[in-house]
Amino acid sequence: MATDQQTESSSAQQSASFRLKAGLFPLTLVEVLRLDRVIFEQDLKEKVAQAPAFFQQTAVILSFDEQCTGDMPLAELIEVSRHYGLIPVVMRGGKKSLQQEALACGLALMPEGKNKATKLEEINTSPEPVAAEPKVSPEPEPEPAESDADAVPMLTDAIIPPSNPNRVITRPIRSGQQVYSKGGDLIVLAAVSAGAEILADGNIHVYGPLRGRALAGVQGDENARIFCHSLEAELISIAGDFQISEDLRGKWWKKAVQISRTGDQSLKIQELS
């Protein structure tokens, strides 16, 4: 995660090998309710099946409260989590003995202080992304890992100021490319070609023709919206509800529009004026 926060504009004292910087990042809390290997693994497996996109080497905080039962060693919990693409980096709360285990496993400890916890949750667009997963329909399920090689170099085009999870892309997104803005909005200042796929946990803005697939709120944020200068998309989706090109070729085709999700789980398209 630390590499994400490097930007050119810092007045931090220059030392030869590193710079210290402050950064705020949305992290997901995994509230462990029962330390039982069989049940935990089974539950986690189910979650992965529902939303493989989320479980891509995602850093998480393990959170324990007093009510946590079971006797699975923490090392095992971490092993299972890693196996399914979650990387625990910090432990919050927990009994003394558990904290000892956490230190032994190389996790950092975070005080249970409510203050800090709520702050973290506020930053996150959906406080419990994992809980929101079931709303992501399996049909247009994103798989960012597959084209990470495609997407990663695009980072050179992206401007990521510290504590801004949004992603800005200034170049056309071509057929076959996939760009994902994790934890924030995706802003594209060029065309999105047919055959390209753009995804965001938050909103999607395309200041050019949108010809590919656009999926906003992929972690289940139903308030996410899609804005584009010219609607020519193959597919649009908000929190799992989607429409394909065939349905879109009506009065909004090639118009500047915004797309939002209505209460009855359908998509609403409105002209931008």
Place this chain on the structure above:
Amino acid sequence: MAKIIVVTSGKGGVGKTTTSAAISSGLAMRGHKTAVIDFDIGLRNLDIIMNCERRVVYDFVNVINNEAQLHQALIKDKRVENLYILPASQTRDKDALSKNGVERVLNELANDGFEYIICDSPAGIEHGAFMALYFADIAIVVANPEVSSVRDSDRILGILQSKSRKAEEGERVEEFLVLTRYSPERVARGEMLGVEDVEEILATKLLAVIPESESVLKASNQGIPVIHDKDSVAGQAYSDAVARLVGENKEHRFIALESKGIFQRLFGRKG
């Protein structure tokens, strides 16, 4: 510094090799020392279009495998000074190309004083095409005015800007579009994508529009790059392309529908 130019398209049969032959000949005719490499291992035909098929002794793969020296494999063009062809192997497959091997050959050419190195890419987005584009400074993307070709070009542009060496170093490959087999008449009839449509979809700089012309097929069968045919519109269009490539400002021709004169109407249009 040698400039490495890849001629690529994604789709096959759109005119990559014709374009490679024409552009490399055109650069050499302007006095630039130029090499053109056939990356289409196993399906070589640059040597046929350049009419040096019968002089192939060693090939690109031999040089990569250290079975021959570069100067042994380079074939000097008979028409233009300063132009050399490095033919592909017909008996191997594309896996014979290694990144290190290709880089070594390109470096050797650059050290020999070559100003331009044209890499004629095979079709597809597999290993061979990837090897041809990886080291490119400039990409000439060849497309026909039809949707599937334009879509494939879009894909290859995406690969260029994400997987090439320049992209890995955080830079950009300079990209140009060459639109071949263009027919203003058919565009006017709505049967073909127009230049504006293609430019709009690909959002990239237009290097040239090569009009559909019988002279292209004739040139390829005779083994004379079409740029040598000064009377043909395709040859003229490629000359313009070379001029623009080296930085000259030339207005685009052969895009609009020309009203035919009385003689043209009587005698038909000379390709």
